[in-house]
Amino acid sequence: MQKRTIQTRPIEGQKPGTSGLRKKTRIFMGPHYLENFVQAVWNAIGGVQGKTLVLGGDGRYFNDRAAQVILRMAAAGGAARVIVGQNALLSTPAASNLIRQRGTDGGIILSASHNPGGPEEDFGVKFNGPNGGPAPEELGARIFAATQRLESYDILEAQDVDLSQLGATRLGGMVVEIVDPVADYAALMARLFDFGAIARLIAGGFTIRFDAMHAVTGPYARAILQDMLGAPEGSVVNAVPSPDFGGGHPDPNPIWAKDLVDLVMGPDAPDFAAASDGDGDRNMILGRGIVVTPSDSLAVLAANAHLAPGYARGLAGVARSMPTSAAVDRVAAARGLALYETPTGWKFFGSLLDAGRVTLCGEESAGTGSDHVREKDGLWAVLLWLNILAETGASVADMLRAHWREFGRNYYARHDYEALDAGLAGAMLDDLRARLPGLVGTQAAGRRIVAADEFAYDDPVDGSRSEGQGLRIGLEGGARIVFRLSGTGTEGATLRVYLEEYVDAPGRLDLPVSEVLAPVIAAADEIAGITARTGRSGPDVVS
Ligand code: G6P
Ligand code: ZN
Numbered sequence: 157m158q159k160r161t162i163q164t165r166p167i168e169g170q171k172p173g174t175s176g177l178r179k180k181t182r183i184f185m186g187p188h189y190l191e192n193f194v195q196a197v198w199n200a201i202g203g204v205q206g207k208t209l210v211l212g213g214d215g216r217y218f219n220d221r222a223a224q225v226i227l228r229m230a231a232a233g234g235a236a237r238v239i240v241g242q243n244a245l246l247s248t249p250a251a252s253n254l255i256r257q258r259g260t261d262g263g264i265i266l267s268a269s270h271n272p273g274g275p276e277e278d279f280g281v282k283f284n285g286p287n288g289g290p291a292p293e294e295l296g297a298r299i300f301a302a303t304q305r306l307e308s309y310d311i312l313e314a315q316d317v318d319l320s321q322l323g324a325t326r327l328g329g330m331v332v333e334i335v336d337p338v339a340d341y342a343a344l345m346a347r348l349f350d351f352g353a354i355a356r357l358i359a360g361g362f363t364i365r366f367d368a369m370h371a372v373t374g375p376y377a378r379a380i381l382q383d384m385l386g387a388p389e390g391s392v393v394n395a396v397p398s399p400d401f402g403g404g405h406p407d408p409n410p411i412w413a414k415d416l417v418d419l420v421m422g423p424d425a426p427d428f429a430a431a432s433d434g435d436g437d438r439n440m441i442l443g444r445g446i447v448v449t450p451s452d453s454l455a456v457l458a459a460n461a462h463l464a465p466g467y468a469r470g471l472a473g474v475a476r477s478m479p480t481s482a483a484v485d486r487v488a489a490a491r492g493l494a495l496y497e498t499p500t501g502w503k504f505f506g507s508l509l510d511a512g513r514v515t516l517c518g519e520e521s522a523g524t525g526s527d528h529v530r531e532k533d534g535l536w537a538v539l540l541w542l543n544i545l546a547e548t549g550a551s552v553a554d555m556l557r558a559h560w561r562e563f564g565r566n567y568y569a570r571h572d573y574e575a576l577d578a579g580l581a582g583a584m585l586d587d588l589r590a591r592l593p594g595l596v597g598t599q600a601a602g603r604r605i606v607a608a609d610e611f612a613y614d615d616p617v618d619g620s621r622s623e624g625q626g627l628r629i630g631l632e633g634g635a636r637i638v639f640r641l642s643g644t645g646t647e648g649a650t651l652r653v654y655l656e657e658y659v660d661a662p663g664r665l666d667l668p669v670s671e672v673l674a675p676v677i678a679a680a681d682e683i684a685g686i687t688a689r690t691g692r693s694g695p696d697v698v699s
Pocket of ligand 1: 642
């Protein structure tokens with residue numbers, strides 16, 4: 157086995173976005189593309205000499221090939237050990253857990269999350285640090301800088317490592333340790349939650365359906381929900397990870413998990429249903445006759461987490477991303493909890509979690525998690541919900557209605573305009589940004605604008621500042637509109653418009669979301685000129 161140094165040149169556009177580097181799979185498969193990026197990661201973290209890393213991914217097309225390349229590059233860089241999930245599989249939260257449990261120097265996660273997989277679809281590579289969390293912005297910037305001055309990369313000339321066999325093997329001087337991807341994670345869940353109570357609930361006839369969407373959570377959900385908690389065979393569906401996720405989008409929202417929504421709205425609804433995404437960090441929670449929005453889910457979990465053993469001592473504080481609804485703010489205010497508002501991207505929660513300032517955090521984009529790892533965690537959210545339902549004996553719908561009665565309801569929706577011309581979308585927001593100072597006091601669709609600014613975040617722990625994190629408009633009466641461009645797309649630009657209206661009148665807590673938000677939607681269109689400028693008659697996705 158020989159180490160080779162391959163001459164290369166910087167490749168344009170290798171800038172990590174909201175969540176690592178995400179591109180079309182074909183681009184990643186192009187000459188030197190993956191290798192350049194991985195070498196840039198090594199360079200940015202001061203090399204991998206003597207280090208221990210974790211490696212795994214969501215099993216999408218090219219996952220297996222990319223893992224072999226990364227192993228050979230880690231070996232060439234002098235890494236001491238790489239801990240790999242069997243068959244190069246690890247869910248994102250399980251990878252985060254392994255990085256922490258084993259005290260490693262970080263890890264590489266191969267995933268484009270909820271984006272579709274396949275040769276014509278998406279792939280991604282993400283570096284997580286020793287705390288188990290996604291690289292902070294500053295490290296992302298150093299990785300990008302390293303991609304721009306790359307001249308060569310090092311790789312071992314070697315055969316593929318057989319990643320199907322558990323145990324340790326060698327690649328050059330490096331140990332490759334192949335581990336069961338589920339075991340450590342399942343043990344962590346069993347420590348946080350009252351598995352006995354959940355098992356009794358299920359044994360008593362409480363029915364569940366978990367849709368793994370042909371993605372990585374299949375083996376995790378089968379092991380935990382069926383084998384450990386006793387849910388009958390068939391409770392976990394689409395449980396075998398496939399390289400193209402069965403041809404769909406492994407995105408747990410009402411569009412891509414429509415079957416699940418139809419199921420809970422129909423006559424055969426289970427008591428509880430849930431889905432997760434490609435890499436297992438997102439979640440969607442449903443109950444008989446109800447779909448819980450991620451923002452509401454975060455609020456309900458914050459209000460009730462103390463019912464699970466892992467959180468029995470209460471919460472240190474809670475955090476949400478700025479575009480997430482303020483439902484959790486009301487819980488925090490009522491319970492005297494510190495509340496933090498961060499930019500979009502799980503990486504921004506890392507410093508707050510590390511400093512012990514928050515226990516729970518969540519995002520409107522179907523992410524919820526806690527200080528047990530440094531990623532959002534789909535199955536964790538499912539288990540916390542189940543633990544709470546087991547303790548209270550309530551249905552999902554009961555929980556929600558009781559929550560709204562106590563705290564009021566933040567009606568909420570996100571409208572996505574996908575694959576817009578990047579120049580056009582950028583210009584639309586630039587123009588709105590320029591008009592922000594003059595907007596306060598004016599009317600939009602008959603509502604007075606009371607606030608208008610661009611969100612910037614000063615991290616209270618590490619002092620870093622992140623600017624340009626979304627344009628916010630406040631309307632009289634508590635409604636809010638946020639405009640921002642997605643940082644995870646791979647085609648053109650995606651405009652996200654986040655819409656929210658707070659209602660606490662007891663008779664108005666169960667109205668159709670579209671009805672309550674209609675005036676806010678009209679105001680958003682008038683303020684940004686979306687229809688006029690994009691020529692689109694409406695959003696591509698409403699979630
Ligand atoms: C990923 C990140 C999340 C983020 C989401 C949406 O899932 O892990 O933290 O909220 O993408 O990001 P975007 O920039 O596309 O709105
Ligand atoms: Zn994900």
